[in-house]
Amino acid sequence: MVKNKKKQYSTDDLKYILQTINGDLMRIILTEHYLQKLEHRHIDEILIDKKLLEEEPIDIKRVSHSPDDFTLTFKSDEGNISVVVKIFNSNSLILISAVVGD
Numbered sequence: 001m002v003k004n005k006k007k008q009y010s011t012d013d014l015k016y017i018l019q020t021i022n023g024d025l026m027r028i029i030l031t032e033h034y035l036q037k038l039e040h041r042h043i044d045e046i047l048i049d050k051k052l053l054e055e056e057p058i059d060i061k062r063v064s065h066s067p068d069d070f071t072l073t074f075k076s077d078e079g080n081i082s083v084v085v086k087i088f089n090s091n092s093l094i095l096i097s098a099v100v101g102d
Contacts, residue, residue, distance in 0.1 A: 008067040011060045011085045020091060023053050027092040034095040043081075043100050051081055051094070069096065076100065 011018040021027045026051070038045055051057075051074040058080075063069035068087040073080050 007092075009070075011062070011070070011092070014060060014070050014072075014087060015084075017054070017087060017091060017093060018056070019054065021093070025049065025053070027050060029088060029094045030094060031094060031096060034097055035101075037097045041099065043098055047076070048081065048083060048095070048098050051076070052083065 004074045017035070033047075038048070039098075051073075054073055057072040057074050059071075059073040061073075062072045063071060063084065066086070070085055072083045072085060074083070075081075079101040081098065081100050083098045086094040086096055
């Protein structure tokens with residue numbers, strides 16, 4: 001019996017997904033946890049959306065415990081913005097958490 005191995009996504013896969021989202025907010029899935037963290041940390045959801053849709057991250061790091069979770073870092077006037085995302089179906093992102101500040 002052959003076990004199905006879960007695909008290990010690369011940073012290149014994530015960069016491709018960010019390009020193919022191309023302004024389509026329907027391809028970005030929000031979690032309850034993400035929305036709670038934004039509210040708790042007083043982070044503007046529109047700011048995060050703009051960064052994801054209009055800018056390239058200055059850094060991308062894999063989250064060590066998951067094959068499809070990454071942290072994206074963007075520059076902002078308020079300090080760096082870090083957004084934890086999960087790749088979903090090779091063409092969408094699930095937003096997990098966000099932090100603003102250095």
